[in-house]
Structure formats: structure tokens, C-alpha cells
Amino acid sequence: MRKTTLNHFGLDGLQRSVATERAPGPGEVAVRMCAASVNYHDLATVLGFANPKMPLPQVPLSDGAGEVMAVGEGVTGLAPGDRVCTLFFPGWQSGKPTLAALKRVTGETVPGALQDQLLAPASSFIPMPASLGFIEAATLPCAALTAWRAVVVEGQVKAGDRVLIQGTGGVSLFALQFARLLGAETFVISSSDEKLARARELGADHLLNYRAEPRWGRAIRKLSGDGVDLVVEVGGAGTLNESLDAVRIGGHVSMIGVLTGMASQVSTAKIMAMNVTVRGITVGNREQFGEMNRAIDLHRLQPVIGDVFGFDGLPAALRTMQGASHVGKLCLDFSL
Ligand SMILES: NC(=O)c1ccc[n+]([C@@H]2O[C@H](COP(=O)([O-])OP(=O)(O)OC[C@H]3O[C@@H](n4cnc5c(N)ncnc54)[C@H](OP(=O)(O)O)[C@@H]3O)[C@@H](O)[C@H]2O)c1
DSSP, rough: EEEEEEEEGGGGGGEEEEOHHHHHHHTTTEEEEEEEOOHHHHHHHHTSSOOOOOOOSBBBOOOEEEEEEEEOOOOOOTTTOOOEESSSSSOOOSSSSSSTTSSSBBTTOOSSBBSSEEEEEEGGGGEEETTTOHHHTTTTIIIIIHHHHIIIISSSOTTOOOEEEEEEEEHHHHHHHHHHHTEEEEEEEEEEHHHHHHHHHHHEEEEEETTSSHHHHHHHHHHHHSSSEEEOOOOTTHHHHHHHEEEEEEEEEEEETTTTTTOOOOOHHHHTTTTEEEEEEEOOOOHHHHHHHHHHHHHTTOOOOEOOOOOOOOOHHHHHHHTTOOOOOOEETTTT
């Protein structure tokens, strides 16, 4: 079977090898992986700035989908033939995040999805939505669940709420889809008019190019009347102050991304004066993943896929992500 490992940090540290299949031990499941998807976290992992102390060599990629081939002794709830997704945090099954629950990260501290057979504890997988194929399901473990937690679990968006979504990448377009599913009015900002046109096709109500309008926070506040209820913050350090201009008094910022840096000067007085909740988000737990999958099946929600590469396409996919030319998710189809 094929397996790709990251032997040292950098795109040239990725190497494909041949590995032998193993039978699952007690409590384990063997999954034939069929597809994977790429997140910004994978780029940071491969380049070495997500976790410079991560164990190497490591099989990269947190997100994948495949079919259960065999289950070990004592496994209940999964059987051969089941179609499953990986979990970003296999140790976080339910409840609030704890340090222990966030310790194991698929594709970083435990082996990831870029191999034909992934052998792991049964609790590291979850049945995928029945309405999706493997490529679509492979987009869910990190990007979709993060957006679900930001919009549904923590953001508690309801019909008529106003939601600001930064960008048109993986997390952002899932956030747009979930916000629309809940009946919210959506505001999407992007660096490109072409990408904004794609967001319009997906139902975004209001569009703004943040390159053309660098003070977009005030512009969004004006456009929305008295500010938005929720900001899906993927920019981080360089965008939070604008988000604080865009959010309504008593509103909520779901703090997800670090695309513009790790630290900055933030208008803390504005957070206080505006009674804003800034909530850090680290993906979500398995229970929330199950709830999201039910919504995806019920509403026949189709993930937005920007491009599909083959099993050996990870360096190309990561270069595409670095270039930020994509819209939605970048995937790997293991049959290619
Ligand atoms: N905390 C968590 O649990 C969690 C989970 C998943 C992802 N993340 C983080 O979320 C971020 C996005 O991840 P992703 O996988 O969705 O990446 P992605 O697919 O590469 O999407 C990134 C998008 O962000 C937008 N963007 C970049 N700079 C921006 C700016 N200054 N203002 C507004 N939008 C901007 C871009 O949209 P346009 O091209 O349209 O401008 C880009 O498409 C990353 O920082 C990632 O680490 C965090």
C-alpha cells in the first residue's frame, strides 16, 4: 500500500513509500482511505510552523474519508463496509475542549490520512454523511466542523441574523453555507471580484472586496444597519480590529484563523465598550461532527470543491493554497 510521510519540514520533505497492511488490534479499525482534503493547518504542519516539535517522520493530513475494511476485537458501532471520516482531534469525543482532548491531532501528532490504509482506534473515525461521496466527505473533519462550531454551536445563529464571512476558502464557504441554511443574511468579503461572484452564486447577500475597501469594518457596519451579529474571523491579527468595527453591540466574533499573523495590537476598549464576545475556536468534537452530518444529509448540502489532485498531488495542492487562488476546498482523490 502507498503511504506518504513528511520526513523533514518543507514541501521537499514529503516522500511516498510502500508499506505493508496490518490487521487491526483490539479496539482498532482498518480503513481503506479513498480521499483526503487539505487545510491551512496542513500547510503549516508541512512547513514546520504549526508544531516545530511534532514527531517526524509523520503521515500528513488531518482530513480524509474511506471505507472500513476490518475491525479489531471489541469494536462496536463500526463494521466492514461503513464509510467514515477521520477526526481532527481523535481525543475529543464530546463536551468542552480540554488540553487532554486536544493533544492528539491527526496528521500532526498521530498518523494522518495520506496513506491507503489508516489503522487507528475506532474512536478516531465517524460515519460520513450518506449523501456524500468520499471526496466531498473528506472536506468535513477540519474546515466544515470548524465552521459549524463557529456558526451553529458558538455563534448560535438564527433566521434573520447577520453574519460576516471573511474570504472564500475552505472554512469560509462552509460558514456561508451553514449561515444560509439557518436563514441568516450573509456578508462576504474577499480579495477578488471573481471569487465574490462565486460567493453570490452560493447565495451570499452582500459582497465587498477588501482590497478595494481596506476599511471594510465600517463599510460592513453601514451596510448592515447597526453591525453584524457574528463575524467568522479567519484573518486574525490583521483583521480583528476591522471585525470589531463591523460587529454590533453585544455581537460575537468566532476567532478561527491566523492568516494575517499570530499577534497584534487590538482595540480592547472596543471589545469592552461594545460588549463583544470574542470566542476562540479549535475545530469541534465528534458529537458536534455527528450533528453537522445529520444537517448535511437533511439539506443535501454539497461542499464547494475548488480543485482535485491525485494521491501524489499534495505538494501541488499546498502550492495552490499558498497562492490563494482557490475557492472552497482542495482535495486529493486516491484513485488518481
Ligand atoms: N481554529 C480552528 O479550529 C481552525 C480550523 C480550520 C482553519 N483554521 C484557520 O482558518 C484560516 C483559514 O483556513 P482555511 O483552511 O479555510 O484556508 P484557505 O482555504 O486557504 O482559505 C483562506 C481564505 O482566507 C481569506 N483571507 C486571507 N486573508 C484575508 C484577509 N486579510 N481578510 C479576509 N480574508 C482573508 C482568503 O479569501 P479570499 O481569497 O477570498 O480573499 C482565503 O481564501 C487559517 O488561518 C487556518 O489556520 C482554524
